[in-house]
Amino acid sequence: MAPASVLAVDPAAPPAPDPDLLLTASVLLAEAATTCRRAGHELTAAATSRRFAADLALRPLAALRTAWSAGRALTNGDGLGFAACGGAVGEAARYMGVATLRRPAATAMAVDAFLARIQAAIPEHPNLATPEVTRIVEAFAAARPVEALLALKAIFQHMGVTRALTSLSPISIELCALAGLMDVNPFNDGYAWVTLLGGYPTSDPFLGIPAAALKALNPGPGRAAPVPPDRILAKVLAAAGADISGLVDVISALGNHGLVHLRRVAAADGQDRYLLLLPGTGFGKLSNSTPQDLIGAFDAMCDIDTTYTRSVRKVLEFARVPAGAELMIVGHSLGGMTAMNLACDPDFVGTWRLTHVVTVGSPIDNKRPADPFTTVVSLVNEHDVIPTLDGRGPTSPADIPSTWRELAWNDETYDYPLSHAPQSYSDALRSATAGHHRETVNSLIGAYAGTVVLDQPYLVRDR
């Protein structure tokens, strides 16, 4: 089978196709690709399964005819292409096909579906219509890894790393999927197939390491101990009320070295409520002694039970937060993912009533809270790369539940990592750019306004 055709991204060719029509084309191609893949699976089974062996013994002529027809269908370049897959024999054939660049029609359709998605994203993200980005996309789609790496090097040199990452962030999922489908590694194709129809990845896109294996890299029962706030934190805490920008300030002051914060509020309605603030990832090392590390971030993306969630439980148990107490969690980046992971855990929300989750720059769209009455608010700076890592790009067919509040804006912090910093988020919420979102969030979390009874930072550790 020839490599997939390319839906060219040419900035000089007006008028651009209607993005909605391109998305429709993408969805149709994705569905056709999935059916072709299933057809390959079924035909392989028809010619290699135990039932086929039994048929061969009982009705050899019929069985041989089936095998012959299936073999022709599985290698017809005008039809399914080299489409054998599934089962020991099918997977061995597929590996051989990938290694020798003999790809099925399903892959060609999937590639064109992703390309249509990329093209549909251009009107909203004009940075994608540059020759550098076009070169990268075409290199990935045409299975030219060296050319793709050279194109990436060129865009980094031309724009700088931060601006290049920002430019590519709207299509990062599609690029990863294209790379996975068209490379010679047969183990990472699952990532592309999962994201194709708007599902969410359960393995890493590069090597195809499954979530369970990532979990093994992030062991530990989680541990929490109260610590006194330092002077900076104490000062920020004193100024922070039930205002989202103030709470994000506290997250900034907590840093990324293992601190989280628990606040107890005596609300105006006479009820005690609890507020937990969770910072994001520390980038110093791949793995450190706290749950706030890169390995923890990968783990939190694919799983809901992590060292961070276990540590948070320890915090609540240490503080003797009573069962059934109302709780709100505000988290930045990995902290927001952890907040959503806790919201997904029926055991956790059965014990404490998690009324609000407010995430700040977090990739959480692939997670669904166990309690349908949990209010989910996702604050997103659209220049920020990190929130797109959940697999839901601007043109992904997947969407978030209608009850969620996704409050997004474009501010002046164009480049990553500045666009991802909690300080940038709190500044934007105080500015005219996102000030209205601040009002919206504050009205949603109004139940947590009241007298602060307890402010206690905790140091959390993996073990």
Place this chain on the structure above:
Amino acid sequence: MRIEDTGLSALLAAGRLPGVRAATRVPGLGLLGQQALTEQFVALLGLARAGRPARMSTLFGTFLLPATGADLRGLLDAAIAAEALGDADEVDAAGRRHRLPECAPLPEVPREFADLIMIGAEDVAVGVRGEITLQWPAAARRLARHLVLNASDDTLLDRLAVEAESARADERREQRRAALDRRILLHLDAVKPDCFAGLTGATPESPIAVDGLAHLLTAMIVTAETVGPRALALLAADGHTDRAHVEAAVHKAAVLWPEVFAVAQRVARPFEWNDLEIEAGTEILVLSSVLARGGAHQAPVTATALDQPWQLSNLCAAPRRCTTRELALAATTELLVAVLANGVPQLLAPHLNPARPPVRLDPRRVRVELTGPGAGPRLRGLEATAAELDAHCAALLDLASDQCWDHADGIRTRGVLLAHARRCAVAAHDVRRTARPVP
């Protein structure tokens, strides 16, 4: 230890050997399975003891074991009349014990609740079509939430109920049960009408109401998810779907495939039955096979046996069907009636002969599809895939014909769509040729 004690100990011990259990699942070896051997054992015991209950001393405890259904029901009737029944443990097929929760009584069931069940089932059944066994659990849970608390959207409620029911460790079960109680109390703070809680005036201040509602919610979900698919399998295999057949199928499924292997029912105070003195502290071993089927030496399942309200359950310690379980069966029946009004059920799996029902029927493996009246034969396997490929071809051709592609970039995209449509058509032809039977 006597030979019969050794025999019962060996039967229970065999349940702990995974190899033995797996081997008896091989077709043709079902007669060597624990259920069948237990029936044989009890039949022999009944003959040896001339129908009198035997005191058995096994590795897993000392029990009084009635060997016939009539004896067992008589003994339990006498115990209930003397108010002598104490608490109970579920005894699983490996002899392990699990504490059964006490039966939480319900207030008097309002007459309007029957109408509510019918209307609720009809609402939930709207749109349940195609392979209905895939949609059944969600529909059943939604109905249960709606009927008990008018909380159709609170999906956490049923997760907590099922977790509380399935937790084996006592501490874990209590934690989950406390979480369920808190969730129910949340709804009782502003109880809605048109549900059991609303009709009975349940309030957060009445713990009996919370216990009863938790029991009702759990019973409705568990019954619908276990009895429902099995009854559906019986109905699809039988081909009749009128109300009378649905009711019979639900009761037959509940009796034929009890969820509990046995229950050790403790005697709290002494009583007498048929000149037999039963002391306090005695444990009556109630084997579900004996209670439901009456033992292998009796007729398998007669109409008389089906009429009996006896049914063991892991939902509560009551040996007879309590009001809660009757309501749960009624809700399952109504949901089946409402769903089956949407079409004709076809049993896809497993193969089932209603005249000779299997010893085990896993409700999760039942696959039933609903087809419209007069629908043609269902396409399966490769033929269905070929039809799907044809449909994709048509959809891609349709999109390619859109005039919006009439410009430079669009023409390229149209070409891509047409090329893939052609591949789908060729693939459909190839797949269909493979599926075609040899003349």
